[in-house]
Amino acid sequence: MAQRIGVMGGTFDPIHHGHLVAASEVADRYALDEVVFVPTGKPWQKSESAVTPAEDRYLMTVIATASNPRFTVSRVDVDRDGPTYTVDTLRELRDQYGDKTELFFITGADALSKILSWKDADQLFELAHFIGVTRPGFALTDAHLPADVVSLVQVPAMAISSTDCRRRVAAGQPVWYLVPDGVVQYITKRHLYR
Numbered sequence: 001m002a003q004r005i006g007v008m009g010g011t012f013d014p015i016h017h018g019h020l021v022a023a024s025e026v027a028d029r030y031a032l033d034e035v036v037f038v039p040t041g042k043p044w045q046k047s048e049s050a051v052t053p054a055e056d057r058y059l060m061t062v063i064a065t066a067s068n069p070r071f072t073v074s075r076v077d078v079d080r081d082g083p084t085y086t087v088d089t090l091r092e093l094r095d096q097y098g099d100k101t102e103l104f105f106i107t108g109a110d111a112l113s114k115i116l117s118w119k120d121a122d123q124l125f126e127l128a129h130f131i132g133v134t135r136p137g138f139a140l141t142d143a144h145l146p147a148d149v150v151s152l153v154q155v156p157a158m159a160i161s162s163t164d165c166r167r168r169v170a171a172g173q174p175v176w177y178l179v180p181d182g183v184v185q186y187i188t189k190r191h192l193y194r
Ligand SMILES: Nc1ncnc2c1ncn2[C@@H]1O[C@H](COP(=O)(O)OP(=O)(O)OP(=O)(O)O)[C@@H](O)[C@H]1O
Pocket: 009, 010, 011, 012, 013, 017, 018, 019, 022, 106, 107, 108, 109, 110, 111, 112, 133, 134, 135, 136, 158, 159, 160, 161, 162, 163, 164
């Protein structure tokens, strides 16, 4: 049977429980064999110019996903030079996993609303099926997209963002239970977001 692989792309600065719940829920709903988390190299649409070094974001993603046997982390975007485009991510993963694998790219409602501004947007939908998930504060809709290229999925509401986690750390407030314990410890150890 064809392998079914979920792809959860993100800047993960830092990775939080909103990302993990979304991936877990879609994996269950779509009977995915694996979810590959793909931290971005250089996220060209992030408004803040200072994104934490990719190696720190990659390691936090490894720490956060290590205990789940179906979660893995890919370095394809971290290791590719230049701005990160999902069209390149999906092409590389397709090469790695082979043509028989079905890819399901998971995006939150905010990211889905901007997808037509992504590089080579018309080609994205040929490379993967897109799964848009609910996120508190954002409307989940596929009205702007061609028919049948995306499925919309309700996931448990987690009102968490990486921006808020960074602000909390900078203000000396706790991020316990918003991000996995190991990620709290990594943030402290590496003095991130101070
Ligand atoms: N709480 C959440 N619930 C559902 N999806 C989410 C949630 N947070 C992030 N996502 C989705 O995860 C993917 C990666 O998000 P990203 O790493 O940019 O996190 P973020 O919290 O949006 O970060 P930032 O606040 O820095 O913009 C995107 O598709 C985003 O929509």
